[in-house]
Amino acid sequence: MLELKQEENTLTVFLSGELDHHHAKEIREEVDFAVREQRPPTVVLDFRRVTFMDSSGIGLIMGRSHLMEEYGGTLEIHNPSPQIRKVLRISGTDRLAVIRNQTNGKDVPHAYH
Amino acid sequence: MHTINELKCSFPARSQNESFARTMVCAFAAQLDPTVEELADLRTAVSEAVTNSIVHAYRGMDDGIIAITVRLLPDSVIYVRITDKGCGIADIPKAMQPLYSSAPAEERAGLGFTVMESFTDKLSVRSTVGKGTTVTMRKRMRHESDPARD
Numbered sequence: 001m002l003e004l005k006q007e008e009n010t011l012t013v014f015l016s017g018e019l020d021h022h023h024a025k026e027i028r029e030e031v032d033f034a035v036r037e038q039r040p041p042t043v044v045l046d047f048r049r050v051t052f053m054d055s056s057g058i059g060l061i062m063g064r065s066h067l068m069e070e071y072g073g074t075l076e077i078h079n080p081s082p083q084i085r086k087v088l089r090i091s092g093t094d095r096l097a098v099i100r101n102q103t104n105g106k107d108v109p110h111a112y113h
Numbered sequence: 114m115h116t117i118n119e120l121k122c123s124f125p126a127r128s129q130n131e132s133f134a135r136t137m138v139c140a141f142a143a144q145l146d147p148t149v150e151e152l153a154d155l156r157t158a159v160s161e162a163v164t165n166s167i168v169h170a171y172r173g174m175d176d177g178i179i180a181i182t183v184r185l186l187p188d189s190v191i192y193v194r195i196t197d198k199g200c201g202i203a204d205i206p207k208a209m210q211p212l213y214s215s216a217p218a219e220e221r222a223g224l225g226f227t228v229m230e231s232f233t234d235k236l237s238v239r240s241t242v243g244k245g246t247t248v249t250m251r252k253r254m255r256h257e258s259d260p261a262r263d
Contacts, residue, residue: 018132020128020132020164021128021164021167021168022128052153052157054228055164055221055224056164058222058224059221062222063220082153086150086154086232087228090231091222091224091227
């Protein structure tokens, strides 16, 4: 379901498949285990392989954002699909985490339309 | 309103059926030749409604049933009705407030109804405490060839 990559100050979590209520709990447990153990300054949630996300994914992002705040780390969201961006926009998640599209390396907080 | 086509289905309120439920509704809606975005909106809205029934309506119950009716109405409108016989919602306006959740400890964002409202054209919620909840949503799918399309 997920793959972790640790490099320098960043822990990248490659999520995959459908991020709904059914799958969120398992992902949350795995991510939190790694984050609590390593306390990386930056955690990246990479959505390139996520085919669907509903508000369960927002809950997951909000929870990880709070976890990062506990020790002053930063949360980033990379490569969300247009459907996922739309859910992020509605939830105002762009205020909790930096959203980037890695294909051009630029921040795309307003690239929802 | 005249129903052109209809699908009815019911299934146990288990989280592994969330994916099946939203996929089924979208498979039915596909006969209207909607855009990728319209179908994604419908998929997300249905997922929210079904998840609410599983997480909230049937909390602590393992024998709940969720019933879905999908109708194709004139003017390319998809109508979806999702019904549970769970605990019901005492205060619907409160439940529909963005970011309100009765289960924040489980990392429910409190955005289910907000997503349903934003991703469909019309949402209605009827509920009786102790009897259950019915959510109905309507969404117009505009064909690729529709010149009035945005």
